[in-house]
Amino acid sequence: MPNTIESALGSSSRAGALSRRSGSVVFGVVIFIASEVMFFGGLISGFFVLRAGSAFWPPPGQPRLPVLVTAFNTVMLLASALTMYRALQQAQRDRWQASGRWMIATMLLGAGFLASQGREWVRLVGFGLTARSSVYGALFYTIVGAHGLHVAGALVALLFVFGRLRRGAYSAANHEGLTACWIYWAFVVWLWPIIYVTVYLS
Amino acid sequence: METHQQPEPGFLRRYVFSSDHKTIAKQYLGIALFMSLVGGWTAYAIRWQLAWPATVVPGYGVVGQQFYNALVTMHGTIMVFFVAMPLLLGAFGNFCIPLMVGAEDMAFPRLNMLSVWTFFVATLVLLASFFVPGGAAASGWTGYAPLSDNPAYTHVVWGQTLWILALALEFASFLMGGVNFLTTALNLRAPGMTLWRLPLMVWFELNGTVLFLLSVGPLIAGAVMLLVDRLLGAGFYLPAKGGDPLLWEHLFWFFGHPEVYVIAMPGFGIMLEILPVFARKPIFAYRTIVWSAIVADGLSLIVWAHHMFISGMDPRLATPFSITTILISVPFVIIVFAMIATLWGGSLEFPSAMLFALGGLASFLLGGVTGIFLGSQSSDIYLHGTYFVVAHFHYTMFPVTFFAGFAGLYYWYPKMFGRMMNERLGKLHFWLTFSGFYLTFIPLFLAGLGGTPRRIYMPSEYVLYKPLQPLQVLATAGALLMLLGQLPFVINFLASLVRGRAAERNPWRANTLEWTVASPPPHGNFAGEPTVFRGAYDYSLPGRTTDWAPQDTPEPATLAAAG
Numbered sequence: 111m112p113n114t115i116e117s118a119l120g121s122s123s124r125a126g127a128l129s130r131r132s133g134s135v136v137f138g139v140v141i142f143i144a145s146e147v148m149f150f151g152g153l154i155s156g157f158f159v160l161r162a163g164s165a166f167w168p169p170p171g172q173p174r175l176p177v178l179v180t181a182f183n184t185v186m187l188l189a190s191a192l193t194m195y196r197a198l199q200q201a202q203r204d205r206w207q208a209s210g211r212w213m214i215a216t217m218l219l220g221a222g223f224l225a226s227q228g229r230e231w232v233r234l235v236g237f238g239l240t241a242r243s244s245v246y247g248a249l250f251y252t253i254v255g256a257h258g259l260h261v262a263g264a265l266v267a268l269l270f271v272f273g274r275l276r277r278g279a280y281s282a283a284n285h286e287g288l289t290a291c292w293i294y295w296a297f298v299v300w301l302w303p304i305i306y307v308t309v310y311l312s
Numbered sequence: 313m314e315t316h317q318q319p320e321p322g323f324l325r326r327y328v329f330s331s332d333h334k335t336i337a338k339q340y341l342g343i344a345l346f347m348s349l350v351g352g353w354t355a356y357a358i359r360w361q362l363a364w365p366a367t368v369v370p371g372y373g374v375v376g377q378q379f380y381n382a383l384v385t386m387h388g389t390i391m392v393f394f395v396a397m398p399l400l401l402g403a404f405g406n407f408c409i410p411l412m413v414g415a416e417d418m419a420f421p422r423l424n425m426l427s428v429w430t431f432f433v434a435t436l437v438l439l440a441s442f443f444v445p446g447g448a449a450a451s452g453w454t455g456y457a458p459l460s461d462n463p464a465y466t467h468v469v470w471g472q473t474l475w476i477l478a479l480a481l482e483f484a485s486f487l488m489g490g491v492n493f494l495t496t497a498l499n500l501r502a503p504g505m506t507l508w509r510l511p512l513m514v515w516f517e518l519n520g521t522v523l524f525l526l527s528v529g530p531l532i533a534g535a536v537m538l539l540v541d542r543l544l545g546a547g548f549y550l551p552a553k554g555g556d557p558l559l560w561e562h563l564f565w566f567f568g569h570p571e572v573y574v575i576a577m578p579g580f581g582i583m584l585e586i587l588p589v590f591a592r593k594p595i596f597a598y599r600t601i602v603w604s605a606i607v608a609d610g611l612s613l614i615v616w617a618h619h620m621f622i623s624g625m626d627p628r629l630a631t632p633f634s635i636t637t638i639l640i641s642v643p644f645v646i647i648v649f650a651m652i653a654t655l656w657g658g659s660l661e662f663p664s665a666m667l668f669a670l671g672g673l674a675s676f677l678l679g680g681v682t683g684i685f686l687g688s689q690s691s692d693i694y695l696h697g698t699y700f701v702v703a704h705f706h707y708t709m710f711p712v713t714f715f716a717g718f719a720g721l722y723y724w725y726p727k728m729f730g731r732m733m734n735e736r737l738g739k740l741h742f743w744l745t746f747s748g749f750y751l752t753f754i755p756l757f758l759a760g761l762g763g764t765p766r767r768i769y770m771p772s773e774y775v776l777y778k779p780l781q782p783l784q785v786l787a788t789a790g791a792l793l794m795l796l797g798q799l800p801f802v803i804n805f806l807a808s809l810v811r812g813r814a815a816e817r818n819p820w821r822a823n824t825l826e827w828t829v830a831s832p833p834p835h836g837n838f839a840g841e842p843t844v845f846r847g848a849y850d851y852s853l854p855g856r857t858t859d860w861a862p863q864d865t866p867e868p869a870t871l872a873a874a875g
C-alpha cells in the first residue's frame with residue numbers, strides 16, 4: 111500500500127479493498143471541517159450578540175484595529191491558497207520538485223501571516239487592548255486567536271505532508287494526504303476574509 | 313497497520329493500546345459502566361437528601377448545601393457525557409458499525425484508539441475535580457453563566473475549570489470517533505451493502521453522529537469564551553463587563569437539545585434492531601423511519617430556545633421555537649408508530665433484550681408526550697422551574713440510555729464476549745429497573761405539577777411544598793429499588809464472562825452481518841469480504857425453510873420478484 115497521511119491516522123486496509131477505502135482521508139477531513147464551520151459560526155454569532163448588546167462599538171477609549179496592515183495580511187493568506195493549489199496541480203502531473211517548492215511557498219506565506227498578526231497583537235496590547243479591557247478586546251483576541259491557532263495547526267499538517275512528499279511517499283495517482291491537506295488549508299484561508307470583515311470592518 | 317492475516321498482537325497491543333474496534337468498544341463500555349456506578353451513587357445521595365433532608369446518608373454522611381449543588385451538577389454531567397455517550401456511541405457504535413457494514417475495522421483505527429484514550433483522560437479529569445479544593449463544579453450540568461463564570465457565586469474555582477477541561481477532552485474524543493463512524497459507514501461498506509440495506513442501528517448511529525458534529529461546535533465556542541472569562545478575566549457572560557449571560561444559554565442549548573437526540577438516536581437504533589428480531593417480522597416502513605430520523609435531526613437544530621422561555625429571552629422569539637418544538641414530535645410519532653406496527657401480529661418472544669427494548673419504547677412515549685407541555689411556552693412558564701421538568705427529561709433520557717442500553721447489552725453480549733447471559737437474572741433486572749423507574753419519576757411529575765421547585769437543596773423548607781414531601785419519599789424509595797435492581801445485572805455481567813454458556817454464531821437467529829461471524833469475531837472480523845444481497849429485516853419470508861435470511865444469503869429469484 112502506498113504510504114500516505116492515512117498511515118499516520120492508522121487507516122484501515124485490506125488487500126483488494128483499496129478502491130473502496132480510498133477517499134477516506136479526504137472524506138474524514140471534510141466532516142471535520144463541517145464541525146469547524148459550526149465552531150466559528152458559534153464564535154461569530156457570539157460576536158454579533160454581544161455587539162448588538164452594547165451601546166457603542168467599538169467601546170470608547172479602546173484602540174481601533176489595524177485595518178490596513180491586516181488587509182495586507184489577508185492578501186498574503188489568500189495568496190497562500192493559490193500557491194497550495196499550484197502544489198496540488200504539480201503533484202497531479204507527477205512533478206514532485208515543483209510541488210514541494212510550491213508547498214514551501216505556502217508555508218512561508220502562512221508563517222508570514224502568523225508573524226505579522228503576532229506583531230499587531232503585541233502593538234495592540236501596548237495600546238491597552240486586552241481580553242480584560244473590554245468585551246470588544248476579548249472578542250478580538252478569542253476569534254482572531256482561534257483562527258491563528260487553526261493556521262498554526264494547518265502549518266504543522268503542511269510540514270508533515272511536505273516531509274512525506276520529500277520522502278517520495280506520494281504518486282500522481284495516489285496523494286490523498288496532500289489533497290486532504292489542501293482542502294483543510296483552503297478552509298483555513300477562506301475563513302479569514304469572513305473573520306476580517308466581521309471583526310475589523312463591520 | 314494490521315491486517316487479519318497477521319498474527320494476533322501481544323497483550324498490551326491486544327487489550328490496552330488496541331486499535332481493534334471491538335476492543336475499543338469494550339473499553340468504552342467499561343468506562344461507561346464504571347461511571348454509571350459513580351452517577352448512580354450521586355443519584356442515591358441526592359434522592360436521600362430530598363426525601364430525608366439533612367439526615368445522614370448511609371455510607372456518606374450529611375450532604376451539605378454546597379456539596380448538594382456539586383452532586384446535582386456532577387450527576388447530570390456524568391450521566392449524559394460519561395455514561396450515555398460512551399455507552400451508546402462509544403461502545404455500541406464502535407462495536408456495531410464496522411461489523412454491520414461488513415468492514416474489517418474502522419476507517420482510522422489509530423485515531424479510534426486516540427479517541428478512547430482521550431476519553432479516558434477526560435474521565436480522570438472529571439473524577440479528579442471531586443477532590444480539588446473547593447470541590448467539583450456546582451453550576452448545574454448546563455453550566456449556566458454567571459454561576460460557572462465567576463467563582464464568587466459557587467465558591468468553586470478549580471472544580472469548574474476542570475469540568476470545562478473534561479468536557480473539552482470528551483468532545484475532542486467524540487469528534488475523532490464521529491469522523492471515524494461516518495467515514496466507516498459511508499466508505500467501507502461491503503459490496504452490496506447499499507445505503508438502503510444498512511441496518512437501522514447504523515443509520516441511527518450516523519444520525520446521532522452527524523447531529524453531534526454539527527451541534528458541538530457552538531458549545532466549544534461557548535466553552536472557549538467561558539475559559540477566557542475564567543482564566544483571562546474577560547467578561548463575555550458578565551453584564552457588568554458588557555457581556556451577556558443569555559449568550560451562554562443560547563450556545564449551550566444549541567448543542568444541549570440536539571445532544572438529547574445524539575443519545576436518543578442510537579438508543580432508538582438499538583430498539584429498532586431488536587424489535588423485528590424478536591417479533592420475527594420485517595421492520596415496518598424502513599425508509600420512512602430513516603427519513604423521519606433525518607427530519608428529526610434537522611428540526612432538532614432549531615428548537616433550542618424552548619429551554620429559555622423563562623430566562624428573560626425576547627418573548628417574541630418564543631412562538632417560533634414553540635412551533636418547531638411541537639413539530640419535532642411528528643417524526644418521532646412516525647418512528648414509534650412504525651415500531652408498534654412492527655410488533656403488530658408478530659410471533660413475539662420476550663428475552664431480556666426484548667423486555668428492555670419494549671420498556672424503553674413505552675417509557676420514552678410518556679417522556680415525549682410530557683414534553684409537549686414544556687414545548688408550548690404558555691404551560692412551560694408554569695412548569696419549567698419544577699420537578700415536572702426533572703421527571704420529563706428522565707423519562708426521555710433514561711429509556712434511551714438505560715432501557716435501550718441494557719437491551720443492547722443483553723442482545724450483543726454473546727457477540728462481544730462469546731458467552732450467553734443468564735436470562736432469569738436478566739428478567740429480574742428488567743422488572744426491578746422498570747418498576748423502580750416508574751416509582752421514582754411518576755411521583756416527581758406530580759410534585760412538579762404541584763409546583764415543587766427543582767434545583768434547590770430543601771424544597772420541604774417551604775410550607776407551600778411541605779404537603780408534597782411524601783411524593784419525594786416515594787421517589788427515593790423507587791430510586792433505591794432501581795439501584796438495588798442493578799445488582800442482578802452486575803452479577804450476571806461478571807459471572808457470565810467466565811461461567812456463561814458458550815455463544816453460537818447466531819443465537820437470536822438475526823440477519824445482520826455481525827451474526828454471520830464467530831462469537832466473539834476474530835481480529836479483522838470477516839474471513840474475506842462479505843457480499844450483501846438483501847436488507848436486514850427479511851424475517852418470516854414465505855417459501856423459506858428458516859424464518860430468517862442473513863444479509864449475505866443470495867436472494868432466490870422467486871422471492872426477488874415477490875419482494
Ligand SMILES: [Cu+2]
Pocket residue numbers: 568569615616618619
Ligand atoms: Cu430541548
